[in-house]
Amino acid sequence: xxxxxISSRPARFxxxxxxxxxxxxxxxxxxxxxxxxxxxxxxxxxIVLGLFYFATQKxxxxxxxxxxxxxxxxxxxxxxxxxxxGEVTALKKDGDQTLITIKDINLTETYEIPAxxxxxxxxxxxIAAGDILAAYSQWKPGLLIIGLWITLKLSVIATILGVxxxxxxxxxxxxxxxxxxxxxxxxxxxxxxxxxxxxxxIWYFVLGTVIxxxxxxSGMGRLPxxxxxxASLACFAGAYVTExxxxxxxxxxxxxxxxxxxxxxxxxxxxxxxxLPQALRRILPPLAGQFxxxxxxxSLLGIIAIRELTKAAREAVSASLQPFELYLVLGxxxxxxxxxxxxxxxxxxxxxxxx
Amino acid sequence: MIEVRNINKTFHVPHEVKALVDVSTKIAxxxxxxxxxxxxxxxxxxxxxxxxxEHADSGHILIDGIDVLDPKTNINKLRAxxxxxxxxxxxxxxxxxxxxxxxxxRVVRKRSKSDALEKANMLLKKVGIQxxxxxxxDNLSGGQQQRVAIARALAMDPKVMLFDEPTSALDPExxxxxxxxxxxxxxEGMTMVVVTHEMGFAREVxxxxxxxxxxxxxxxxxxxxxxxxxxxERTKLFLSQIL
Ligand SMILES: Nc1ncnc2c1ncn2[C@@H]1O[C@H](COP(=O)(O)OP(=O)(O)O)[C@@H](O)[C@H]1O
Ligand SMILES: [Mg+2]
Numbered sequence: 001x002x003x004x005x006i007s008s009r010p011a012r013f014x015x016x017x018x019x020x021x022x023x024x025x026x027x028x029x030x031x032x033x034x035x036x037x038x039x040x041x042x043x044x045x046x047i048v049l050g051l052f053y054f055a056t057q058k059x060x061x062x063x064x065x066x067x068x069x070x071x072x073x074x075x076x077x078x079x080x081x082x083x084x085x086g087e088v089t090a091l092k093k094d095g096d097q098t099l100i101t102i103k104d105i106n107l108t109e110t111y112e113i114p115a116x117x118x119x120x121x122x123x124x125x126x127i128a129a130g131d132i133l134a135a136y137s138q139w140k141p142g143l144l145i146i147g148l149w150i151t152l153k154l155s156v157i158a159t160i161l162g163v164x165x166x167x168x169x170x171x172x173x174x175x176x177x178x179x180x181x182x183x184x185x186x187x188x189x190x191x192x193x194x195x196x197x198x199x200x201x202i203w204y205f206v207l208g209t210v211i212x213x214x215x216x217x218s219g220m221g222r223l224p225x226x227x228x229x230x231a232s233l234a235c236f237a238g239a240y241v242t243e244x245x246x247x248x249x250x251x252x253x254x255x256x257x258x259x260x261x262x263x264x265x266x267x268x269x270x271x272x273x274x275x276l277p278q279a280l281r282r283i284l285p286p287l288a289g290q291f292x293x294x295x296x297x298x299s300l301l302g303i304i305a306i307r308e309l310t311k312a313a314r315e316a317v318s319a320s321l322q323p324f325e326l327y328l329v330l331g332x333x334x335x336x337x338x339x340x341x342x343x344x345x346x347x348x349x350x351x352x353x354x355x
Numbered sequence: 356m357i358e359v360r361n362i363n364k365t366f367h368v369p370h371e372v373k374a375l376v377d378v379s380t381k382i383a384x385x386x387x388x389x390x391x392x393x394x395x396x397x398x399x400x401x402x403x404x405x406x407x408x409e410h411a412d413s414g415h416i417l418i419d420g421i422d423v424l425d426p427k428t429n430i431n432k433l434r435a436x437x438x439x440x441x442x443x444x445x446x447x448x449x450x451x452x453x454x455x456x457x458x459x460x461r462v463v464r465k466r467s468k469s470d471a472l473e474k475a476n477m478l479l480k481k482v483g484i485q486x487x488x489x490x491x492x493d494n495l496s497g498g499q500q501q502r503v504a505i506a507r508a509l510a511m512d513p514k515v516m517l518f519d520e521p522t523s524a525l526d527p528e529x530x531x532x533x534x535x536x537x538x539x540x541x542x543e544g545m546t547m548v549v550v551t552h553e554m555g556f557a558r559e560v561x562x563x564x565x566x567x568x569x570x571x572x573x574x575x576x577x578x579x580x581x582x583x584x585x586x587x588e589r590t591k592l593f594l595s596q597i598l
Contacts, residue, residue, distance in 0.1 A: 253445075255441060255443055255445035256445060256447065258408055258441070258445065259439075259441065259445035259446070259447070259504075260447075260459075261408065261431075261434065262406055262408060262434055262437075262438075262439040262508075263434065263435065263458075263459035263463060263507070263508070263511060264431045264432065264433075264434040264435030264436075264459060264463040264464075264511060265431065265459060265462060265463055266431050269462050269463070273458055273462060274447055274458075277449050278447075278448065278449050281449070
């Protein structure tokens with residue numbers, strides 16, 4: 001019993017393992033009515049969706065789901081035009097490509113046509129500038145996929161930076177050096193005490209202006225809005241991660257540090273090998289929650305003209321005038337992102353707990 | 356080997372406690388000293404001051420000629436020479452038994468992986484749990500955990516071993532296996548300071564017994580003196596309660 005009391009395994013693990021067990025097991029003594037209520041749930045969902053559909057019919061909304069796929073991928077028609085007047089003097093195969101040579105009185109131009117191209121001219125034909133030499137079609141990512149990619153890129157970079165900021169912040173937060181400690185408290189309170197939207201505006205329009213002007217003055221290029229977006233999200237998440245890491249470190253029993261230090265390990269060594277690995281296991285669930293929030297919060301970045309998923313969807317809506325379909329799909333896409341992340345973390349957690 | 360001169364330690368939080376009052380003692384190489392006394396008498400604090408887990412407010416502590424309280428002393432180097440075993444084992448739960456024993460060898464002593472493993476296996480054999488080398492601490496019994504903790508400390512080749520109530524968190528049937536390991540160590544000539552209420556161990560192994568009360572050393576003597584005719588009333592009272 002005594003040994004159980006001081007076991008340093010966090011209680012949360014034991015609980016979560018138990019939860020997984022009960023999820024995997026078929027309930028042996030489920031009441032008869034269980035399936036009935038599952039049915040009620042399903043019927044309820046259908047009724048709500050049905051009512052919503054009925055309401056949209058009432059206001060004569062025109063559902064056109066078939067118009068939506070083009071915002072994921074579409075076939076782009078590409079035409080290769082001649083830039084000069086002249087005669088087609090040669091059509092030559094060069095590997096997969098075809099080379100079309102056009103001769104004017106005093107200049108010659110050659111166009112490369114890819115294998116998929118359908119050639120629209122013949123040798124000896126006289127053509128004018130702007131005539132179509134060849135045409136082909138190509139699959140291109142639609143607005144939503146472009147936005148999704150930017151959201152993903154933003155979130156991944158900001159998450160990595162957020163973890164780095166958070167781990168450093170967590171360590172300086174518990175430092176005995178007042179300069180480090182108070183600087184961290186100041187940072188955390190500053191970030192947590194103001195809306196993310198305001199922080200994004202400050203990052204782009206205040207800090208961004210200053211930084212870009214300084215960069216320009218020293219002869220370097222401007223930093224694109226994307227990076228100010230990343231910075232605002234990383235700093236925002238970093239403050240919360242700092243608190244998560246601090247709590248995680250402090251939740252590890254003092255005896256762990258003492259054992260490590262009594263063996264001659266330095267503060268840094270005991271943190272790296274003993275405290276942080278244990279803290280990490282414990283903070284994984286709140287950390288995952290934080291990064292799910294980050295993905296969702298990235299939808300605010302449209303305000304500084306970053307074409308992330310939400311901004312892309314809004315552009316698609318102004319082009320197509322199909323807001324119902326596109327916004328529903330938008331919500332679904334975020335759900336896919338966050339759900340994937342939480343599944344991945346759950347697997348990671350399980351893997352670590354087994355150890 | 357260890358010289359403690361007039362050390363004092365007062366805790367201010369949560370309230371003022373004089374944990375050590377003018378404590379002095381000397382421990383010779385190879386000596387086994389048992390420290391006993393009622394709960395809260397400062398035994399742990401004394402032990403923890405020896406490797407500076409607690410910083411004594413005043414006084415001097417010399418270990419093997421090195422001034423523990425001197426800020427210029429490389430404390431990590433010193434601690435590597437002073438093994439410590441805790442009441443609550445404090446094994447690293449995220450590491451296997453073997454990794455628990457090799458970690459500090461690798462990062463503090465900078466030993467090669469194979470040297471560290473060899474040492475770890477040798478020590479596991481010595482404490483009698485070589486078959487558990489791949490297990491995680493939570494899957495061991497208390498007695499096994501404490502023996503791993505002893506092996507972990509011994510892996511640093513310490514000159515002194517400090518034990519803070521190593522058996523008080525154990526179920527009675529496991530106390531013996533831990534004390535046996537400690538007895539072997541004592542016969543091998545290890546310098547040991549042991550806080551314990553296991554009077555059988557004190558009688559059998561100790562060269563000297565220190566009795567503490569209210570932060571001060573009340574009585575020091577050989578086990579015979581201590582158990583047969585203690586001089587102080589407080590010692591007699593304590594012994595009558597514990598024996
Ligand atoms: N870290 C600490 N902070 C405050 N008081 C402490 C601390 N450690 C020990 N004490 C106090 O110092 C006194 C001596 O404690 P300790 O050395 O642990 O006694 P023992 O090990 O003999 O039971 C006790 O009154 C205890 O409450
Ligand atoms: Mg104690």
